Amino acid sequence: MFVQMGVFFAYFVSMPEVQPTNVLSRLRKAATGAVAQNLHPIKVGEYRGMETFYDVRLRQVQDAIRSQRTLSAVNDEDRLSSRKKGMEVDVSPETIEGLTAMMLERVVADLKSSMDESNSSINDESIKSCYEYGDSSSVVLSDRCKSAYIEPSEQTSTLVVFNPLPRKRRWCGHIIEAGQTLAIGDIAACQEDWMNLAVYPPPFLVNSDEDDAIEVVTSQFYMFGNSDEIRRRPNCDVPCTWKGAPYGSFKISGTKWEFTQSAEGPQYYEENVIDPKAHLRDQFYSTVLFRSDIPLPYFSFEEYNIKAPDYVSFDKGIKGASFIANNCDSMNNREAMVRGIMATGFRVDCLSGCLHNADPPHGLSMDNKRMLMRQYLFHLAFENQNEDDYITEKLWGSLEAGVIPVYLGAPNVRLHAPEGSIIVAADFASPQLLGEHLQKVANDGELYEQYHAWRKQDLSNTFLRKYNFTRTHSECRTCLWAYAKKRGLGWDHENQRITPPHLSREICTDDMSGLASRPFRESYLLYDLTRQQYEDSQSHRIIERSARYETDQASSAAKHPQCSKRGLQSSLVSSHHEIERSLVEHDGVIDIIIAIKYRHMRKGTILPPLFLRLETTISNGREYYTASDHRSPASKRTFNGADSHHWQEQPDGMRYLMIQDPNSRISVWADWTTQMLSTVEGSIDILLLPEEVVPVMSTTTHRKLRVIVEDSNPLHYDTDVGSPTYFAKQQAKDFYHPMEVFYAG
Numbered sequence: 028m029f030v031q032m033g034v035f036f037a038y039f040v041s042m043p044e045v046q047p048t049n050v051l052s053r054l055r056k057a058a059t060g061a062v063a064q065n066l067h068p069i070k071v072g073e074y075r076g077m078e079t080f081y082d083v084r085l086r087q088v089q090d091a092i093r094s095q096r097t098l099s100a101v102n103d104e105d106r107l108s109s110r111k112k113g114m115e116v117d118v119s120p121e122t123i124e125g126l127t128a129m130m131l132e133r134v135v136a137d138l139k140s141s142m143d144e145s146n147s148s149i150n151d152e153s154i155k156s157c158y159e160y161g162d163s164s165s166v167v168l169s170d171r172c173k174s175a176y177i178e179p180s181e182q183t184s185t186l187v188v189f190n191p192l193p194r195k196r197r198w199c200g201h202i203i204e205a206g207q208t209l210a211i212g213d214i215a216a217c218q219e220d221w222m223n224l225a226v227y228p229p230p231f232l233v234n235s236d237e238d239d240a241i242e243v244v245t246s247q248f249y250m251f252g253n254s255d256e257i258r259r260r261p262n263c264d265v266p267c268t269w270k271g272a273p274y275g276s277f278k279i280s281g282t283k284w285e286f287t288q289s290a291e292g293p294q295y296y297e298e299n300v301i302d303p304k305a306h307l308r309d310q311f312y313s314t315v316l317f318r319s320d321i322p323l324p325y326f327s328f329e330e331y332n333i334k335a336p337d338y339v340s341f342d343k344g345i346k347g348a349s350f351i352a353n354n355c356d357s358m359n360n361r362e363a364m365v366r367g368i369m370a371t372g373f374r375v376d377c378l379s380g381c382l383h384n385a386d387p388p389h390g391l392s393m394d395n396k397r398m399l400m401r402q403y404l405f406h407l408a409f410e411n412q413n414e415d416d417y418i419t420e421k422l423w424g425s426l427e428a429g430v431i432p433v434y435l436g437a438p439n440v441r442l443h444a445p446e447g448s449i450i451v452a453a454d455f456a457s458p459q460l461l462g463e464h465l466q467k468v469a470n471d472g473e474l475y476e477q478y479h480a481w482r483k484q485d486l487s488n489t490f491l492r493k494y495n496f497t498r499t500h501s502e503c504r505t506c507l508w509a510y511a512k513k514r515g516l517g518w519d520h521e522n523q524r525i526t527p528p529h530l531s532r533e534i535c536t537d538d539m540s541g542l543a544s545r546p547f548r549e550s551y552l553l554y555d556l557t558r559q560q561y562e563d564s565q566s567h568r569i570i571e572r573s574a575r576y577e578t579d580q581a582s583s584a585a586k587h588p589q590c591s592k593r594g595l596q597s598s599l600v601s602s603h604h605e606i607e608r609s610l611v612e613h614d615g616v617i618d619i620i621i622a623i624k625y626r627h628m629r630k631g632t633i634l635p636p637l638f639l640r641l642e643t644t645i646s647n648g649r650e651y652y653t654a655s656d657h658r659s660p661a662s663k664r665t666f667n668g669a670d671s672h673h674w675q676e677q678p679d680g681m682r683y684l685m686i687q688d689p690n691s692r693i694s695v696w697a698d699w700t701t702q703m704l705s706t707v708e709g710s711i712d713i714l715l716l717p718e719e720v721v722p723v724m725s726t727t728t729h730r731k732l733r734v735i736v737e738d739s740n741p742l743h744y745d746t747d748v749g750s751p752t753y754f755a756k757q758q759a760k761d762f763y764h765p766m767e768v769f770y771a772g
């Protein structure tokens with residue numbers, strides 16, 4: 028149940044009346060002038076107006092009608108709207124009342140088709156929208172949809188809801204399928220006196236077992252033939268199924284995510300060259316390179332026991348090296364290195380196709396490379412290319428065989444192999460010097476034993492940290508990655524595991540003000556156009572506690588923040604406005620629902636702009652701005668708060684802004700066209716009301732925001748240009764397609 032925090036009476040410092048002006052122009056001037064203190068430069072475009080509640084409802088109804096017409100054809104999870112080209116709605120009449128009537132007609136038809144045909148009480152006249160429309164530019168929420176106005180005896184078939192989202196939702200204890208209309212007879216699950224069911228509570232996206240399951244489909248390689256194999260990964264923390272061939276590129280079902288999967292090096296296969304911006308196109312990598320999204324190294328603890336104690340005896344092994352390779356046209360010219368070593372007189376038995384000069388000893392065959400290696404003191408573990416992280420079975424197999432690897436390949440091999448376990452060819456100025464060193468080790472038992480000393484100790488913490496993730500099969504790790512990405516959870520790339528977000532999504536409020544203190548600090552600001560600075564609504568104010576508040580906050584509990592994983596509500600009264608504000612956490616997001624009324628002000632009084640500031644712990648971050656169309660990519664962005672070269676003027680308002688640092692990102696989505704700023708590091712300011720003249724008739728202004736708290740992706744942070752994540756896109760789609768609620772009147 029939501030906690031009603033009580034009503035707090037406060038007042039702002041009275042602010043002088045000023046002549047109307049362009050607020051954003053003043054803000055920009057203030058931020059760059061001498062009067063501005065502790066403000067970052069405000070980089071915003073010219074502001075040209077603001078949507079009313081009527082405008083928001085008009086768009087919502089249009090989208091709901093489009094959803095009704097196209098829902099069965101929608102199968103695009105990454106679009107933020109169900110609009111399709113050529114599917115415009117023919118509106119007649121052109122008013123919101125007419126559109127609502129169109130939607131209501133369809134809702135009634137759907138409802139009748141799912142009920143007993145003899146039930147004649149369901150018709151256009153008996154069901155009414157929870158929204159009431161006055162003149163051509165006003166919308167109010169009907170008190171009839173407030174729980175407090177619904178008598179228990181009237182709760183049977185009182186509410187009718189329509190779900191325009193192409194995904195099932197849970198609302199008031201009921202599951203509502205995509206596009207489904209449902210009559211709800213018992214709303215006890217939603218019972219809160221202050222709620223207006225047309226805007227609150229928000230619906231919950233349903234995460235069923237099917238949603239939890241991750242299905243991966245691989246491509247078919249001609250060399251392996253077609254495969255209908257189905258592999259279910261046991262002991263994986265999420266249901267994980269792989270279909271198709273065990274090798275090749277793959278897709279995550281239900282998404283556009285495509286993976287390049289390969290154990291080959293990028294110098295031979297261009298498709299394995301990691302494009303740092305590929306993730307912006309929903310393309311990802313699972314290769315041997317550790318900068319892949321899902322690293323696929325040759326080494327794993329399950330496959331290799333590199334600390335096998337029975338290493339080759341100095342007295343029994345051939346005082347030479349084996350070399351096994353078939354490709355004699357390598358990218359790093361390893362063949363010349365082998366020839367140079369042999370030129371010093373050091374024995375190298377080339378047992379396979381490349382530079383072949385010897386057959387397997389003791390009747391052994393090439394089928395058992397491990398036993399072949401064990402006949403020698405050394406093995407030339409020479410890769411066919413020099414690429415960071417490209418370390419194949421040549422190294423790991425020779426360590427497991429108990430010989431000393433002589434390694435040529437990945438320049439960063441020392442970050443991978445146990446310390447002191449290998450001889451690195453690049454440490455020697457010439458093949459001749461390397462051959463001489465090998466000859467020296469082959470003739471010095473004490474020096475030889477030094478290269479095996481690591482086997483007598485525990486593997487270093489550095490090595491364990493680097494490869495601990497391989498204890499989980501790569502197929503399971505892929506499913507875990509996809510699950511985290513779908514749910515907006517944190518992902519530890521180094522350890523390849525799901526983590527909670529760095530910033531908690533639990534809502535906490537200050538016990539005195541009732542305003543949020545975590546995961547962001549909430550404050551309401553008036554912009555003083557005379558002094559060109561913000562005035563905090565919480566400063567210089569008198570606070571009185573209601574009797575209910577005193578009762579609820581008995582003893583020492585009043586000294587501590589109030590936290591909830593569901594929701595909190597507060598009321599604020601200032602010299603200019605009355606603000607009813609509700610917070611609710613659901614599905615990993617936080618919704619802020621605000622109702623603003625003007626206080627008893629003299630007609631014609633000019634009120635200053637009202638901002639909501641959300642202040643976070645994000646520091647040294649980047650700010651990303653988008654235009655009013657939430658489906659558009661980021662159209663305006665700054666890097667590290669200082670690089671003005673990468674942002675451009677946008678004349679329209681905005682509906683989305685994101686700030687982030689290497690650990691976290693917070694995005695704010697508005698259901699109306701407004702302006703958002705990041706004037707102070709780690710903060711987002713949202714313009715709730717522009718400067719305006721007090722009207723004759725005081726109306727209520729409704730505002731709704733969605734705050735999405737996520738982790739930054741450290742792997743892609745440097746190339747992230749502020750595009751919303753998959754999770755944010757899904758939550759934005761949910762946000763911009765609210766439930767339509769009706770009542771039986």
